[in-house]
Amino acid sequence: MENEKKAWWKEAVVYQIYPRSFADSNGDGIGDLAGITAHLPYLKELGIDVIWLSPIYKSPNDDNGYDISDYRDIMTEFGTMEDFDRMLYKAHSLGIRIVMDLVVNHTSDEHEWFIKSRSSKDNPYRDYYIWKDGKGDLPPTNWQSLFSGSSWQYDETTDQYYLHCFTKKQPDLNWDNEKVRNSVYDMMTWWCEKGIDGFRMDVISMISKDPAYPEGPLVDGLYGELLPYVANGPHVHEYLQEMNRRVLSKYDIMTVGETAGVTLEEAMKYANNEGTELNMVFHFEHVDTDATTTPILGKWGYDHPDLTKLRPILNKWQTGLEGKAWGSLYWDNHDQPRVVSRFGNDSPKYRGLSAKMLATLLHMMKGTPYIYQGEELGMTNMTFTSVDDCRDVEEINAYRQYVTDHKMISSEEMLKCFSAVARDNARTPMQWDDSKNAGFSTGDPWIKVNPNYRQINAASQTDDPASVFNYYKKLIKLRHENEIIVYGTFSPLLEDSEQIYAYERHYNDQTLTVACNWTDKETKCSLFDCISGRELISNYDEHKAGILQPYEARAVLH
Ligand code: TEU
Ligand code: CA
Numbered sequence: 001m002e003n004e005k006k007a008w009w010k011e012a013v014v015y016q017i018y019p020r021s022f023a024d025s026n027g028d029g030i031g032d033l034a035g036i037t038a039h040l041p042y043l044k045e046l047g048i049d050v051i052w053l054s055p056i057y058k059s060p061n062d063d064n065g066y067d068i069s070d071y072r073d074i075m076t077e078f079g080t081m082e083d084f085d086r087m088l089y090k091a092h093s094l095g096i097r098i099v100m101d102l103v104v105n106h107t108s109d110e111h112e113w114f115i116k117s118r119s120s121k122d123n124p125y126r127d128y129y130i131w132k133d134g135k136g137d138l139p140p141t142n143w144q145s146l147f148s149g150s151s152w153q154y155d156e157t158t159d160q161y162y163l164h165c166f167t168k169k170q171p172d173l174n175w176d177n178e179k180v181r182n183s184v185y186d187m188m189t190w191w192c193e194k195g196i197d198g199f200r201m202d203v204i205s206m207i208s209k210d211p212a213y214p215e216g217p218l219v220d221g222l223y224g225e226l227l228p229y230v231a232n233g234p235h236v237h238e239y240l241q242e243m244n245r246r247v248l249s250k251y252d253i254m255t256v257g258e259t260a261g262v263t264l265e266e267a268m269k270y271a272n273n274e275g276t277e278l279n280m281v282f283h284f285e286h287v288d289t290d291a292t293t294t295p296i297l298g299k300w301g302y303d304h305p306d307l308t309k310l311r312p313i314l315n316k317w318q319t320g321l322e323g324k325a326w327g328s329l330y331w332d333n334h335d336q337p338r339v340v341s342r343f344g345n346d347s348p349k350y351r352g353l354s355a356k357m358l359a360t361l362l363h364m365m366k367g368t369p370y371i372y373q374g375e376e377l378g379m380t381n382m383t384f385t386s387v388d389d390c391r392d393v394e395e396i397n398a399y400r401q402y403v404t405d406h407k408m409i410s411s412e413e414m415l416k417c418f419s420a421v422a423r424d425n426a427r428t429p430m431q432w433d434d435s436k437n438a439g440f441s442t443g444d445p446w447i448k449v450n451p452n453y454r455q456i457n458a459a460s461q462t463d464d465p466a467s468v469f470n471y472y473k474k475l476i477k478l479r480h481e482n483e484i485i486v487y488g489t490f491s492p493l494l495e496d497s498e499q500i501y502a503y504e505r506h507y508n509d510q511t512l513t514v515a516c517n518w519t520d521k522e523t524k525c526s527l528f529d530c531i532s533g534r535e536l537i538s539n540y541d542e543h544k545a546g547i548l549q550p551y552e553a554r555a556v557l558h
Contacts (some may be wrong), residue, residue, distance in 0.1 A: 004391075004487045009254035009279055010326060011486050012049035012365075013476045014099070014370045018334045019056055019078055020064055021429050024441035033079040036329070037087045038424040039432075040094055042458065046376060047476040050097045050254070052200045054334055056084065057103075060110050063147075063194070063393050064427075065101075066202060069107040071187045073464045078447070084464055088195060095198035104184045106170040106549055114171050114182075121158050127177045130163040130209070140508060143217050144223030148397035151226055165206060165230055167393055175239055188247045198254035201278070204240070205259035205266070210232030219298065220536060222406065231261030237269055240277040248278075256328055256368075257281040257369035264320045271325040280326045282366060285313045286335055290421060300398070300421030305517045306344065308498055309440055318366055318503070320491040327367035332375045337425040341381035347549065348455075350452035350520055353551040356471045357516050358537035360553035363475040364514045366490050371472065373430050377461055378468040381425040382450050384418040387411070391447045392423045471539065477535050484512050484557070499523040500548060510538070514555045517548035524548075533558025 004010075023035030033056065043051065055065035058073040065075060074081055091098050107114055132140040132152070139152035139161050145168075152161040153168040173180050188199070211229050216224030240257075246327045248255055257270050259281040271280045289309045321327045331339035332357035340346050344354030355378035363369050382388060387399045395418055399496030402408045409417075418424070424447065431453040432439030438453035450456075461467035479485045488505035493515070500523060502515040515527050525548040538554040546552075 004323075004329050005273070006487070009050075009368060011480070012097075012254070013047070013479060014050040014052050014368060015043055015048040015295070016052045016054065016333055016370055016372045016453055018054045018373060018427060020446065021055075021427050021440070023430060023432070023443070024443065027441060027443040028077070029441050029443040029445045030077045032077065033074070033083040033087050037083070037090050039097065040087075042462075043096060044094045044471055045462065046431055047480070048096065048097055048371065050197065052099045052102060052256075052370070053271060055101045055202075056101055060107070060108055060169065065166075066103050067106070067110075067167070067170045069108040069110040070104055070112075070192060083192075088552075092195070097254075099198035099200055099256075100116065100196050101202060101205075102192060102199040103202040104190065105206045106164065106166060106172045107295070108171045109171055112174075116474055117171075118155055118157055118162070121160075126547075127174055128180050128183075129171050129299055129519070130174050131158070131160045132163070134211070140405055141229075142211050142218075142224035143226035144216075145217060146226065147394045148401040149222065162207075165203070165226060167397070172209075173207070174541050176235065181239065181242065185243060185246045187285050189242075189250075191254065192247065193252045196253070198256075201255065201257045204257040205232050205236060205262055205270075206230045206276075207239060208235040210234070220402075220408070222243065222401070227261050230264050232259075232263075237277065240270065243276055249275075256278045260284065263432055264316060265325075268321065268325045271321075271327070273323070273325055280328045282328050282330065283317065287331075287405075289313070290342070290522075293534050299421060300414075300417040302417055306498070307501060310343075311492075311495070312502060313465070314365070314501070315495070315503075316493045319492070322366075322489060328370060329362050329365055329367040330370040330372070330373035331362055332426060333370070334372065334374075334426050335423050337421050337423075338379055338381045339375065340378050340422070345520060346380040350551055351380065351456075352466075352468055353539055355468045357551040357553040358519070359468075359475055360514065360537060360539065360555060361516045363472075363479065363504065364485060364512065365503070366486075366505070368489065370480070372426065374426075375430060376469050376472040377456055377458055379428075379431060380450065380452060380454055381419060382428050382448070384415050384422065384424070387415070387418075389448055390418060392427065395422050395424060420434075431457040433457050471537075478555075481508060482512075482536070484510050486547060488512060490502070493527065494525075497523075500525055502527060510554060510557060516553040517547060517551055520550045522547055522549055528554060528556060530558050531556055 020031045022031040023039050024031050025034035028409035056078050057068045058070035059065045112126050113128045116123050139150050143151040145151040147167050189311045208493045219225050255278040257278045262283045267281050289305035290301045365408035403411050403414050428450045429440035429445050434454045438449050439463040461469035484507035492502050499519045505512040517523050536555045540552050
């Protein structure tokens with residue numbers, strides 16, 4: 001469609017930085033803002049347009065910064081506000097925009113709003129959070145927190161429970177209270193006035209709760225389901241439209257909502273083309289395809305998902321949003337395992353090829369692509385052999401609940417789950433070079449470095465034309481140079497194939513044909529036999545007629 005409205009955030013490629021694991025400038029083992037500033041030229045070289053910074057605000061770090069105790073200050077370990085200003089200035093001078101993580105579904109229990117809220121029932125801040133009476137000795141509902149255990153924490157001072165969808169150090173804000181909304185809008189305005197370029201909104205789909213607070217169906221025999229009662233609730237669109245009127249519409253910024261539990265129908269509202277809410281959202285359907293054959297349900301299944309499961313999801317989102325809403329594209333982020341291990345093949349023989357295939361598949365689709373730090377190097381999952389090596393509160397809590405307390409799964413089996421799908425896979429330090437600690441830190445890193453850093457690191461890839469890094473660089477450049485990649489419509493191809501994911505993009509009178517072999521076997525493919533055009537990119541130098549080689553990917557413009 002040639003009449004798609006143009007916007008810089010539709011043409012941009014975003015790079016996500018998880019500051020704690022990116023680069024440590026002072027040897028305390030923790031990544032920091034000065035470390036990011038020092039590596040901006042690397043990102044410039046890669047060619048990205050926007051950085052999404054995971055939270056850098058003051059935080060006691062129960063959930064690595066997703067528990068904020070002061071929205072207008074910087075986490076001590078990461079540096080100072082001067083460091084932030086320097087980073088923003090340097091990024092802007094390189095033409096790179098910075099999008100902040102906005103975590104406003106909840107705060108830290110150490111935020112002054114919560115300290116006041118819990119102090120007494122008649123404190124003016126009481127209604128900033130969600131307080132309820134228990135049911136006898138039981139919490140108000142049977143809901144399970146997304147990070148294990150009850151989602152309600154009893155507080156002795158006032159003999160009531162507060163809601164926390166995540167850890168008990170992350171109490172949920174009460175968005176039905178107008179004062180909460182105003183406080184959040186003021187804070188957002190403060191950051192916009194500082195000159196930041198947008199917000200990635202953490203679990204923004206969860207800010208409006210079902211006022212009935214019903215019991216949920218049991219998930220693992222222990223607790224009830226929570227998400228249906230907290231995601232896409234009755235007022236969520238109303239609140240986002242208000243936020244849009246009061247803050248977002250006043251600035252030239254980009255917004256992306258992290259929308260747990262979002263359906264295609266809901267996404268069309270959040271990211272509608274009229275622009276009344278957000279620019280785009282992240283959905284989870286494609287990354288929730290790991291089959292759950294483990295004895296415990298939930299996110300801990302780890303069977304290699306096959307293409308036939310993934311294809312209908314990818315196609316549905318591509319065609320469903322067309323003309324109605326803008327989409328986002330991602331494989332990896334700080335909550336997901338590494339894509340080359342999860343959907344590709346991280347053996348030495350196929351790691352590079354399959355990483356490039358997955359990158360082609362994603363970056364030739366319609367939507368704004370997101371690259372997570374290290375993905376551009378083909379960084380892999382970690383093997384966890386002891387829970388002592390885990391740092392993520394989600395893993396530590398799940399281990400305690402399922403292994404230690406309820407003995408529902410063996411330690412060995414749980415660690416197998418962690419090695420496949422745990423969030424810490426994405427949080428091992430960025431692999432810069434083959435020196436000590438992968439060049440991440442001269443001190444002891446807060447989390448173990450993946451031992452494969454001598455083979456997989458930035459220094460060895462930036463000058464190698466055949467590297468994964470240079471393949472990503474080329475994909476980014478192609479998007480910048482070819483409007484068809486940004487604005488072209490999408491139509492699926494070969495929908496019955498179990499090996500090949502293929503599609504076409506159309507723009508003006510041009511067609512871009514993309515085909516990716518999802519397997520390590522040669523596969524028949526006649527798509528390119530009758531096409532004469534310009535090959536934009538491929539992970540193989542030479543092709544075989546009528547065949548796609550293992551993990552071969554091709555994109556041809558004609
Ligand atoms: O994630 C929320 C979310 O819905 C999930 O991605 C969830 O963390 C994951 O499924 C658990 O396996 C956001 C942040 O991205 C995450 O890092 C935070 O821990 C969480 O919110 C709480 O702020
Ligand atoms: Ca540091």
